[in-house]
Amino acid sequence: MNPGSSAIGVDLGGTFIKAARITASGTIEAQTRRPTHPESGPEGIADSIAEMARELNDGSGLAGLGIGVPGVTTAEGVVVIAPNLDWHHIPFKQILQNRIDLPVAIDNDANVAALAEARAGVGKGCNTLCFLTLGTGIGGAVVLNGQIHHGASHSAGEIGHMCVLPGGPQCGCGNLGCLEALTSGPAMVRLVQKGLEEGQKSTVSSDLTPEAICNAAAGGDSLCTETVQQVGGYLGIAIANLINVLSPDVIAIGGGISAAGNTLMHPILESTREHTLEGLFEHTQIVLATLGNDAGSLGAAFLVLSI
Amino acid sequence: MNPGSSAIGVDLGGTFIKAARITASGTIEAQTRRPTHPESGPEGIADSIAEMARELNDGSGLAGLGIGVPGVTTAEGVVVIAPNLDWHHIPFKQILQNRIDLPVAIDNDANVAALAEARAGVGKGCNTLCFLTLGTGIGGAVVLNGQIHHGASHSAGEIGHMCVLPGGPQCGCGNLGCLEALTSGPAMVRLVQKGLEEGQKSTVSSDLTPEAICNAAAGGDSLCTETVQQVGGYLGIAIANLINVLSPDVIAIGGGISAAGNTLMHPILESTREHTLEGLFEHTQIVLATLGNDAGSLGAAFLVLSI
Numbered sequence: 267m268n269p270g271s272s273a274i275g276v277d278l279g280g281t282f283i284k285a286a287r288i289t290a291s292g293t294i295e296a297q298t299r300r301p302t303h304p305e306s307g308p309e310g311i312a313d314s315i316a317e318m319a320r321e322l323n324d325g326s327g328l329a330g331l332g333i334g335v336p337g338v339t340t341a342e343g344v345v346v347i348a349p350n351l352d353w354h355h356i357p358f359k360q361i362l363q364n365r366i367d368l369p370v371a372i373d374n375d376a377n378v379a380a381l382a383e384a385r386a387g388v389g390k391g392c393n394t395l396c397f398l399t400l401g402t403g404i405g406g407a408v409v410l411n412g413q414i415h416h417g418a419s420h421s422a423g424e425i426g427h428m429c430v431l432p433g434g435p436q437c438g439c440g441n442l443g444c445l446e447a448l449t450s451g452p453a454m455v456r457l458v459q460k461g462l463e464e465g466q467k468s469t470v471s472s473d474l475t476p477e478a479i480c481n482a483a484a485g486g487d488s489l490c491t492e493t494v495q496q497v498g499g500y501l502g503i504a505i506a507n508l509i510n511v512l513s514p515d516v517i518a519i520g521g522g523i524s525a526a527g528n529t530l531m532h533p534i535l536e537s538t539r540e541h542t543l544e545g546l547f548e549h550t551q552i553v554l555a556t557l558g559n560d561a562g563s564l565g566a567a568f569l570v571l572s573i
Numbered sequence: 574m575n576p577g578s579s580a581i582g583v584d585l586g587g588t589f590i591k592a593a594r595i596t597a598s599g600t601i602e603a604q605t606r607r608p609t610h611p612e613s614g615p616e617g618i619a620d621s622i623a624e625m626a627r628e629l630n631d632g633s634g635l636a637g638l639g640i641g642v643p644g645v646t647t648a649e650g651v652v653v654i655a656p657n658l659d660w661h662h663i664p665f666k667q668i669l670q671n672r673i674d675l676p677v678a679i680d681n682d683a684n685v686a687a688l689a690e691a692r693a694g695v696g697k698g699c700n701t702l703c704f705l706t707l708g709t710g711i712g713g714a715v716v717l718n719g720q721i722h723h724g725a726s727h728s729a730g731e732i733g734h735m736c737v738l739p740g741g742p743q744c745g746c747g748n749l750g751c752l753e754a755l756t757s758g759p760a761m762v763r764l765v766q767k768g769l770e771e772g773q774k775s776t777v778s779s780d781l782t783p784e785a786i787c788n789a790a791a792g793g794d795s796l797c798t799e800t801v802q803q804v805g806g807y808l809g810i811a812i813a814n815l816i817n818v819l820s821p822d823v824i825a826i827g828g829g830i831s832a833a834g835n836t837l838m839h840p841i842l843e844s845t846r847e848h849t850l851e852g853l854f855e856h857t858q859i860v861l862a863t864l865g866n867d868a869g870s871l872g873a874a875f876l877v878l879s880i
Contacts, residue, residue, distance in 0.1 A: 338852070394724060408818060410717060417701060417820025419856035424817040427850040429810050432738060439850055503736050507814060510731040511715060513724025543734040543746055545645070549726035
């Protein structure tokens with residue numbers, strides 16, 4: 267094997283650190299994981315990652331180590347904020363680089379997952395891909411010509427904060443009517459709770475989760491069906507806006523809630539078609555992401571592997 | 574002068590054809606114009622353009638002829654629809670090429686104006702630029718790395734058909750709540766007419782035009798001020814969405830209504846700031862386009878001149 271044809275990809279989450287040795291074509295050669303222990307702080311976590319990198323290094327030559335972090339990063343590799351780790355302005359690229367004798371690259375977790383889908387997943391071979399992750403928040407990313415689009419602020423791809431309902435519910439970011447405020451897991455749960463409080467009948471009642479709501483909708487529950495239709499409707503508006511502006515080859519949808527599959531995809535596609543200018547809809551594939559839990563480490567490795 | 578360092582740029586409008594000989598750096602060396610005579614059809618118009626190109630050709634060698642048309646074009650140079658010319662599926666690139674012994678390139682008029690602003694206007698030297706034209710319709714375009722972004726459908730950049738008010742007024746495209754349905758010149762006039770019908774007082778009354786409305790707003794008229802605030806508010810939502818997704822270096826605003834300057838720019842900027850995720854707003858310049866009537870021929874020439 268030529269030196270530099272593989273790389274270490276690290277997926278740093280709030281609960282686990284996952285790391286893998288990955289080839290340029292996206293094959294996982296070896297992998298390992300450890301609990302994150304956020305309380306050990308950036309230095310402790312960097313020590314763990316350096317040890318995992320040594321475990322995975324088979325001596326055949328590595329192109330570098332890439333890492334996806336659950337937060338906002340700068341071009342210089344500073345983590346501006348990572349709520350799940352309680353990090354603020356941590357120069358994590360430098361902290362890692364001090365421990366690792368390989369080129370280090372760092373980016374946001376949604377960006378690296380999008381890069382993975384664009385190079386080795388549903389968008390393989392495409393030019394332009396937009397990525398949405400549906401979960402506790404709505405993450406987003408834009409990949410142009412096989413590269414993450416960071417834009418002037420280095421923070422492009424904030425699809426979750428697209429305004430899709432002026433004057434709508436307040437988002438965690440403080441603005442009104444963001445996609446995230448209308449379609450995240452907690453938003454979905456709030457909609458069903460409100461219906462229950464208003465006396466609507468439903469097969470779900472306690473222990474409300476987005477998964478339970480999607481399952482009940484798939485089973486014909488009317489309150490949950492209505493909720494999933496509404497959430498899919500707003501997601502479709504945001505996706506239609508992406509198509510009207512960028513006409514991407516692929517829009518990939520990942521994240522926990524995307525596991526609902528067709529229950530959610532059907533209203534998404536219906537609304538997208540309704541809000542897209544004639545002649546554009548059929549040129550974009552709107553599909554579920556396929557790499558699942560591997561997207562994070564794969565995309566992180568691609569940060570240091572050229573196409 | 575080296576052969577190929579200048580080109581002919583043609584701005585085909587519903588009333589006039591404007592053509593100019595333009596250098597790669599964007600200097601207009603010579604220009605001419607004629608009435609369009611739409612009734613002469615694509616062949617008659619192509620004859621006129623070929624004559625204008627001969628007039629402008631000083632024999633020093635030209636890189637080609639580029640043309641911007643007021644309609645939807647395909648990658649193959651077919652004009653799918655150009656309402657002001659009553660054209661449907663006209664292979665106009667080929668019709669021109671049959672008459673002109675230079676490479677011919679064709680694109681949509683908003684796209685070529687955006688290219689002009691990105692290479693020689695307000696976006697000179699920038700990486701990513703979004704362009705809006707405010708007029709009878711709302712045109713849009715996206716320039717990435719100095720090139721027009723056409724996307725999978727060849728029709729990207731339809732910013733005017735971004736949905737900014739779900740269930741809002743019907744747009745000419747048939748969809749509800751498009752930016753164009755809420756902020757075009759005719760939409761602005763409808764808003765004031767509605768206010769007048771409801772008995773609101775205003776200094777404008779007959780001969781309503783977007784220009785008269787903006788002037789009255791600048792003069793303190795309350796109905797017109799309210800209207801301009803509302804229009805600027807929706808434009809700001811669309812611009813904020815562009816920033817959240819693409820974080821462009823520059824958003825340039827052109828077209829007839831943009832002549833209202835600060836009267837309109839103030840509410841646009843206020844709404845954009847309100848709807849943009851924290852940390853992104855200050856990285857994008859939101860500015861009036863500067864090339865005015867020359868943008869069409871300049872950008873058309875840039876279609877055949879490399880950077």
